[in-house]
Structure formats: structure tokens, C-alpha cells
Amino acid sequence: MTANAGRSGVRRKTTHDLADLVGKAVTPACRKRGFASLDLLSAWPDIVGGRYGERVRPVRLIWPRQGRDPVPGEQDPVCAATLLVHADGPTALFLSHETGQILSRINAFFGWQAVERIKIVQKPVTVRKPAEKKTLRGLTEAEESALEDKLSTVGNDRLRAALKKLGAQVIAKSDD
Structure with a gap:
């Protein structure tokens, strides 16, 4: 009996979601920037709203170092991160006044107190124009x-x- 007994020798074609494939490819790059996955970056316009969706870019999540040894029987405290964002000058001013609300939206997205502070760096943010959608003809x-x-x-x-x-x-x- 061979190792391939019972197999027809035909390779089955399966479909995979593109998001799963792209997510696996991009995740290592996100982790270098402190993001555990692509989720925060892809949902950013929904989290901060239309006013800041294109004018503010999340750059890095900075997690504090765990300095002390955990006490036996005590739950290991999880320290919240600092989110580094880039925004142009005027937008940074308005954003600084709304950091409390944006922090609560970010933490609601994560489902726990993941971010305790937003650090705003004034830097020009390039606005990406969406590709023009080609209109299709109607069917006969x-x-x-x-x-x-x-x-x-x-x-x-x-x-x-x-x-x-x-x-x-x-x-x-x-x-x-």
C-alpha cells in the first residue's frame, strides 16, 4: 500500500478570502510598528470619523516595558500603550482637543483599555485619492x-x- 492510497492524484482547488491572505502577509510589518494586526489600520477612518479619517494617520503603538516580576497569585497587570499619530498642524490642534473621545473610540474598538495616550506628531499627511470607479454599461x-x-x-x-x-x-x- 502506498502513502497516496485513497487519493485520486487530482489537486483540489479551494478558494481563500483575499483578506486572510493579505492579512497574513502584512501582519509581520504591522508587528514591527507595534500593531498586532492590520485591524486598527483598516478600521481607522471608521474609528475616528470622517473629520480625521484622511488627515490623521496612526503610525505606531508604543507598548511600555514590563519592568517588575509578577507577584504569585496576582494577575499580571497589562499596561496600556501610547498611539503615535501623524497630523498636519491645524488638524493636530483640533485633534488634541478631542483626544479623550478618540481614546474611548479606540479602546471600544479593542474591547479593553489598550491605549492610554495619543502622541501627536505634526507632519504632513498625504491624502490618498480613491481610484475612480469605472461606470459599467447597462445590460440589454x-x-x-x-x-x-x-x-x-x-x-x-x-x-x-x-x-x-x-x-x-x-x-x-x-x-x-
């Missing part, structure tokens, strides 16, 4: 009905709607 009635026919066997309404949207985009892009 024949294409629309063909797509509806293909999706008529799908029982779940939400799945059918998602597949219809995806199919319409694929058909519209195929002519380009």
Missing part, C-alpha cells in the same frame, strides 16, 4: 433575461440577488 434585455434564467434555480433570495449583481458586472465588463 436579452442579457438580463438570460441571467434571470440561469439564476432561477437558486432558492435563497439574498444569494440570488448577490449572484445577479455579480453576473451583471461580469457580463458588462466582458465587452470591454
